[in-house]
Amino acid sequence: MTTPGRAALERFLGTESADAGCSVTMELLDAYVEAVVRGEDPETSMPGVAAHLRTCTPCIEDFDGLLATVRQYPSTED
Amino acid sequence: MRAHDEPAVPPREGELDPESADWLASLAPHATNRAAALARLHRLVLAAALTELGRRQAGVTITGPELDDLAHQAADDALMAIIGKLETFAGRSKFTTWAYKFAILEVSSKLGRHFWQRPGVALDVEQWDRLPDRFGLTPEEAAQSADLLRAVRDCVEHVLTEHQRAMFVAVVLNGVPLDAVVARLGTNRNAVYKTVFDARRKIRETLVADGYLPEEARRP
Numbered sequence: 680m681t682t683p684g685r686a687a688l689e690r691f692l693g694t695e696s697a698d699a700g701c702s703v704t705m706e707l708l709d710a711y712v713e714a715v716v717r718g719e720d721p722e723t724s725m726p727g728v729a730a731h732l733r734t735c736t737p738c739i740e741d742f743d744g745l746l747a748t749v750r751q752y753p754s755t756e757d
Numbered sequence: 758m759r760a761h762d763e764p765a766v767p768p769r770e771g772e773l774d775p776e777s778a779d780w781l782a783s784l785a786p787h788a789t790n791r792a793a794a795l796a797r798l799h800r801l802v803l804a805a806a807l808t809e810l811g812r813r814q815a816g817v818t819i820t821g822p823e824l825d826d827l828a829h830q831a832a833d834d835a836l837m838a839i840i841g842k843l844e845t846f847a848g849r850s851k852f853t854t855w856a857y858k859f860a861i862l863e864v865s866s867k868l869g870r871h872f873w874q875r876p877g878v879a880l881d882v883e884q885w886d887r888l889p890d891r892f893g894l895t896p897e898e899a900a901q902s903a904d905l906l907r908a909v910r911d912c913v914e915h916v917l918t919e920h921q922r923a924m925f926v927a928v929v930l931n932g933v934p935l936d937a938v939v940a941r942l943g944t945n946r947n948a949v950y951k952t953v954f955d956a957r958r959k960i961r962e963t964l965v966a967d968g969y970l971p972e973e974a975r976r977p
Contacts, residue, residue, distance in 0.1 A: 685905060687892040689970060692961035694954055701947035709850035709858045735950055737865060737935045744809045744861040745854070751808060752801070754776055754851045 695734070699727030704738050712745045777852035784843060798839065798856060803832035805860035813864070819871065827871070831863035838863070869936030880927045880941060885910060891929055908969050912960045921956040928953050 699707075704727075711728050714721040722729040732742055773781070783794035806828040810819070819827060838859045846855055872878065888906055889899035899906065913925055927933045928949070938949050964970040 685902065685970065687894055687898075688902070688905060688909065688964075689961075691892055692957045692964070692970075694958045694961070698954065701950050702945075705858075705862065705946075707849070709854045713850045713854055735935075737946060740813070741858075741861050741865055744812060744864070745858055747812055748805045748808055748857045748861065749854055752804060752853070752857070754853050 693734075695730040697727050697730040698734065699725075699731045701731070701735060701738055704728045704731045704735070705741070708738075708742060708745060712742065712749055715746060716749055773848045774851060777846075777848060780852040781843070781846065784840070795836070795840075799832060799836050801853060802835040802839070802856060802860040803828060805857045806831040806835065806864050809861055809864045813868065818875075827864075827867050831860060831867050834866075835859040835863045865936050866940070869934060869938075869940040872934055872937035873941060878933065879931065880933060880938065881923065882931065883926050884930050887930060887932070891932065905964075905969055908964055908967065909960060912963045913956075916959060916963050917956050921952055921959070924949055924952040925956045 704711075707725055707728050711721045711725055711732075714724065732739055772778070780794070780798075782788060783790050784798070785791070788794065807825075810824055810828055810831075835856070839856050846852065849855075888909065889896070889902075894902065913922055917925060924938070927938050928935055935946060935949055935953075938944075939946050942949075961970065965972055
């Protein structure tokens with residue numbers, strides 16, 4: 680039986696081999712955010728970044744911040 | 758983790774969008790309108806830094822002039838980083854999105870350093886009683902999972918390397934934000950993340966081998 684403790688622990692200990700890491704994610708974060716804004720599916724085109732953004736708290740925070748910024752201050756071409 | 762295997766920079770496809778091309782032209786070293794472009798770019802990254810600090814306000818305790826000062830420091834450093842890396846702009850996004858990214862990253866870095874101004878924060882004091890809370894367990898659930906939690910502690914103490922153990926204790930047990938650990942140790946985010954990533958994987962493998970967790974199909 681899966682107890683709450685085991686389920687929580689398994690979530691925490693889960694790792695994805697596709698995880699691109701912080702450096703690559705930061706390199707591609709602007710392109711990833713724009714893909715989200717355009718309604719595309721960056722999980723398909725950038726799976727390593729998507730995997731990383733499922734687990735890395737500070738990179739998730741940066742993603743949320745950049746997405747909010749781009750939506751608040753769109754380019755004059757948008 | 759594929760951080761060092763994955764091609765980091767796909768080549769640029771096609772031409773830059775006109776607005777991004779204008780930015781690059783006006784920020785070129787000998788552009789006649791460079792000073793105005795720099796001032797405009799600074800206004801953009803300052804606005805982004807202020808907005809981001811406001812968005813994260815729930816998690817920080819900075820207000821008033823100190824907040825304003827932090828935003829200006831972040832904007833100044835973001836502008837320096839942008840100019841220093843201008844030649845690396847690959848056009849995978851609009852120039853302004855790329856520039857905003859530096860403002861966001863500087864805010865993260867500044868908040869990481871600011872974290873240590875709080876009293877009573879330690880990297881290395883092992884707060885094992887907080888482990889259930891870190892996994893979101895109620896006291897009742899923690900009591901039901903006592904053997905599992907004890908097994909995790911055994912792994913941390915006896916299976917991890919000294920460095921993995923130190924990073925696990927700081928980030929997981931003590932709840933120190935990863936960027937604050939980076940600021941304190943003078944390292945980079947990827948290095949700390951990878952250490953904790955490897956620690957998590959090693960703990961899981963040990964718990965599976967000892968029969969505490971089942972084998973499972975991992976994500977690809």
